[in-house]
Amino acid sequence: MASGIVIKNLNVNLGGNRILQDLSLTVKPGEFIGIIGPNGAGKTTFLKALLGMVPVESGTINFEGGNPQVPGSSMLGYAAQSRQIDEEIPLRAWDFVSFGLPHLFRPWLTQQDRQKVREAMRVTDSERFADKAIGKLSGGERQRLFIAQALVRNPQILLLDEPTSNLDPGAQENLAEVVYSINQKLGITVLLVSHDVNLIAKYAHRVMYITNGQHVLGTVKQVLQSSVLTRLYGAPVEVLNIGSKIVVLTSAANNLGTSLCLHGCCEPEVVNNVSL
Amino acid sequence: MFHYDFMQHAFIAGTFVAIMCGAIGVFVIARGLSFVAHTFSHIGFSGAAFSMYVGIDPLNGMLFFTCASAMIIGRLGIKKFRTESVISVVLSVFLGLGLLFLSLASKQANAISSLLFGTVLGISTAAVIKLAILSTAVLGVLVFGYKMLSFDSFDPVGSQAAGLPIRFISVGFLLLLSIATAEAVQIVGALLVFTLMTIPAAIAQRLTQSISQMIFLASFLALVGVLLGLVLAFYTKAPVSFFITTIEGIMYFITLGWSARREHRLIRKRQTAIL
Numbered sequence: 065m066a067s068g069i070v071i072k073n074l075n076v077n078l079g080g081n082r083i084l085q086d087l088s089l090t091v092k093p094g095e096f097i098g099i100i101g102p103n104g105a106g107k108t109t110f111l112k113a114l115l116g117m118v119p120v121e122s123g124t125i126n127f128e129g130g131n132p133q134v135p136g137s138s139m140l141g142y143a144a145q146s147r148q149i150d151e152e153i154p155l156r157a158w159d160f161v162s163f164g165l166p167h168l169f170r171p172w173l174t175q176q177d178r179q180k181v182r183e184a185m186r187v188t189d190s191e192r193f194a195d196k197a198i199g200k201l202s203g204g205e206r207q208r209l210f211i212a213q214a215l216v217r218n219p220q221i222l223l224l225d226e227p228t229s230n231l232d233p234g235a236q237e238n239l240a241e242v243v244y245s246i247n248q249k250l251g252i253t254v255l256l257v258s259h260d261v262n263l264i265a266k267y268a269h270r271v272m273y274i275t276n277g278q279h280v281l282g283t284v285k286q287v288l289q290s291s292v293l294t295r296l297y298g299a300p301v302e303v304l305n306i307g308s309k310i311v312v313l314t315s316a317a318n319n320l321g322t323s324l325c326l327h328g329c330c331e332p333e334v335v336n337n338v339s340l
Numbered sequence: 341m342f343h344y345d346f347m348q349h350a351f352i353a354g355t356f357v358a359i360m361c362g363a364i365g366v367f368v369i370a371r372g373l374s375f376v377a378h379t380f381s382h383i384g385f386s387g388a389a390f391s392m393y394v395g396i397d398p399l400n401g402m403l404f405f406t407c408a409s410a411m412i413i414g415r416l417g418i419k420k421f422r423t424e425s426v427i428s429v430v431l432s433v434f435l436g437l438g439l440l441f442l443s444l445a446s447k448q449a450n451a452i453s454s455l456l457f458g459t460v461l462g463i464s465t466a467a468v469i470k471l472a473i474l475s476t477a478v479l480g481v482l483v484f485g486y487k488m489l490s491f492d493s494f495d496p497v498g499s500q501a502a503g504l505p506i507r508f509i510s511v512g513f514l515l516l517l518s519i520a521t522a523e524a525v526q527i528v529g530a531l532l533v534f535t536l537m538t539i540p541a542a543i544a545q546r547l548t549q550s551i552s553q554m555i556f557l558a559s560f561l562a563l564v565g566v567l568l569g570l571v572l573a574f575y576t577k578a579p580v581s582f583f584i585t586t587i588e589g590i591m592y593f594i595t596l597g598w599s600a601r602r603e604h605r606l607i608r609k610r611q612t613a614i615l
Contacts, residue, residue, distance in 0.1 A: 115501060132503075142501040153370060154548045155494050163491040164502060171486040197549065213498060 067128045067139060067220035067253060068093040069114065074123035076106070076113050083109045085277040086123075091221075091255065093128065096247045098264030098284075099257045101274035107257040108145060110274065111223045114255075115142055129220070138166045141219030143210040145226045145257075151199030157209050158194040161185055164213035184216040187250070188242055204235035208242065215246065221253040222246065228258055236260065240267055261288065262309050288312065341574050350461050350570050350580075353468045356475035357527045358536060358566040362559030363482055364520045365541035366551065367513065370493035374538050375424075376413065376514070379431045380521035381533035383409045386438025387522070388530075392445040399470060402525055406518035409434055414511035461573070461580060463526065471523055478520050481512075489513065490551055527566065528581045535581075536562050539588040543595045561591060 074087040083106040091097055099107050112118040114125060116132070132139040141164075149155075162173060162181045173181070185191045190208040193201060198209065207227045214222060224243060228236040244267045247254045258264050264271055265284045272281045273288075273296060280287055280296050287293075288310055293301040302313040341347050368377050384402040391401030409430050416426045463471075482489070492499040492509045500506050524533045540561035541554070548554040569583035 115503075117500065144497045144501050147495060147497045149495065150370070152545060153494060154545060154550055154554055156550045159490075159550055160495065163487070163495055163498060165487075168488050168504070169484050171483050195549070210498070213495075214501075217502070 067130065068095070069128070069221065069253075070124075070126045071114075072124045072126075074110075074113060074125065075121040076109055076118060077121050078109065078118065082277045084113065084274075084279075087274075087279055089272065089281060091253060093220075094247070094251045094253055096244070096254045096256070096267060096269045098268030098271045099255060099274065100259065100261055100264055100271060101279075105274045106277065107274055108225055111142065111225055111255065111257060114223060115140060127221070132221075138217035139220050140223060141214030141217055141221070141252075142223045143207070143214045143225065143227055145229070147206075147210065149198055149206070153197075153199060155198045156194070157190060157196055157198055157201065157205075158185070160198050160209055161190075161194075161212045161216055164216040166217050180216050180218070181212075184212040187215060187246060188212040189238075202235075204231050204239060207231065207239055211239075211242065211246070215252075219252065221255065224254065224256045226257050226259065228260060228263060236263060243267070261312060265310055284310075341571070345465075346461055346463070347570070347574060349463045349465065349468045351567065353463050353471045354527055354566040354570055355563060356472045357523050358562040359559045360475040360478050360520055361524050361536035362540045362544075362562035363479060363555050364517060365537045365539075365562070366544070366555050366558050367482075367489055367493050368517065368537050369541045369545065371513065373513075373517065374534070376427060377517060377521055377537045378534055379413075379427050380406045380409065380518050381525055381530045382431060382438075383434040384522045384525040384533075385530035386434045386441065388525070389438045389441040389445060393441040397467070397470075399467060399522060399526060402522035403519060405434060406522045407515060410514040410518035411511070414514045461570075467526070471526065474519060474523055478516055478523075481516055485509075485512070494551070528584055532581050532585055535585045535588050536565070539592050540565070543588075543592050546595050546599045561588070565591070 069089070069091040071087060071089045071091075074084055075082070076084040087110070089097075099110065101107050109118055113120055114132075127139060130139045158181060161184055162177065164184075165173070165177050165180065167177075182191070185194055188208040188211050190205065190212050193205055198206060201209070211222075211224065211227060214224075222243075227243065228239050231239065240263045243254060243256060246252055247267075256264065256268065265288070268284065270282060271284050271287045272279055273293065275296055276298065278296050280292055282292075288303050290301055290303045293303060293312065304311045304313065342351075368374060383405050387402035387405030388398040389401075390405065391398040394401075412430050413426055488499075488504055488509055491502070492504055492506055496506070499509075521533055521537070524536050528535055540558040543561055544554045544557035548557050565584045565587040568587050569580050572578070572583045573580040
């Protein structure tokens with residue numbers, strides 16, 4: 065069962081910096097929302113605010129059909145951006161996924177638990193390396209396990225923080241397909257943070273672009289427009305369609321001079337790290 | 341050998357403590373708490389010196405000191421950048437206190453030596469019972485807290501995201517470790533607690549395929565070291581701690597050599613396949 069979220073005038077301050085400002089968003093049950101923006105824009109902070117991991121200065125977050133902050137709630141599933149996995153530890157993929165099961169004090173797995181783990185691994189296409197040590201797996205395989213661990217709790221909402229970063233284009237596409245099928249077949253609401261605007265454009269129902277504490281929300285066509293992003297950045301931004309790809313060019317006057325960036329493949333501040 | 345009461349006591353106490361140390365050692369390694377375990381053992385020494393001074397059971401003094409320091413480190417050292425300095429300060433303060441109590445107690449050198457290197461061959465029936473109960477309690481908490489502890493130890497980011505009570509787990513584990521260390525000090529002494537807490541788990545890490553296997557193997561290896569050490573000490577009259585540390589050390593280096601050879605062979609196999 066999917067759940068929706070109603071967020072009103074969300075303000076988050078971290079270390080004296082305004083990270084999110086008056087963010088309002090209604091996520092419909094079963095919706096796939098893509099969240100994009102440059103590094104440090106507040107995308108991860110937004111997900112953490114939903115999880116209750118960062119303090120909210122003002123505003124409200126209401127989840128339809130429950131409260132994820134209640135101990136033992138498995139309403140939200142979260143796959144974090146970076147994980148500290150010791151490569152030497154003999155931690156099997158199967159065990160790693162089973163960590164996500166909601167029970168806390170039972171050291172063994174019931175038949176039902178095993179079924180849940182199997183199902184989460186099947187959905188994320190990670191069954192084939194269930195017995196392998198997680199330290200020996202590739203980045204793409206690990207990301208599938210991170211999603212499977214979040215999924216094994218049977219969440220109503222899945223929050224994914226840059227699951228495709230550091231993956232090659234083929235692995236990115238495969239993982240995005242997995243996430244899309246979770247959203248479509250299981251009907252789980254998905255909020256996906258990514259740097260790759262094209263990946264978001266292909267699968268998300270709506271896009272939220274966050275930068276400088278501001279945000280803009282709408283369909284891909286509505287958001288990824290030169291006029292909209294220029295207003296958001298407060299600097300000239302151009303959105304180009306090259307073949308089937310969308311490229312966002314920002315020309316941000318800053319202390320370093322004028323920088324040119326292709327967003328969607330790199331951060332706006334980076335000039336010479338462009339890939340299509 | 342088993343006709344002697346002191347050997348029976350040593351075998352029983354050693355078995356309980358070894359199994360517990362092997363099991364908890366897996367989490368000590370996963371959580372990067374080797375230095376904390378070392379710290380607790382030194383603080384345990386101070387606790388024992390305090391016991392000498394006030395005339396109580398050394399285990400009680402050790403438990404009191406190690407648990408108190410676990411609470412202090414747990415409360416003040418939650419933030420990672422602060423942990424190391426808090427541990428150093430707590431260790432310094434408690435060691436200073438230990439020296440003070442030792443000088444006030446004015447005991448003989450062999451009493452100090454027992455504290456530093458263990459007293460397993462002179463352990464009383466009451467102490468054996470106490471160690472057995474404490475070890476069973478620690479193992480019980482490890483069994484029922486296995487899921488939470490494993491999740492938080494091997495995937496701290498994931499456990500926080502899943503809403504686990506990470507602060508409670510951190511402080512709880514430090515308390516558990518402080519109890520385990522106070523017990524292990526009785527067997528191998530304050531200076532050598534490292535042996536049972538880290539070496540068996542480090543060996544098991546290289547030889548097993550899962551966390552549960554790692555726990556069982558680490559406990560087994562700790563047990564082998566303790567029991568064999570007791571037998572050798574009985575027949576040679578050399579200190580038990582010496583044999584325990586030597587046996588564990590030899591097992592570690594053999595494993596290290598074996599895994600290096602295995603990795604080398606795997607690399608050569610891959611290279612041959614590519615060619």
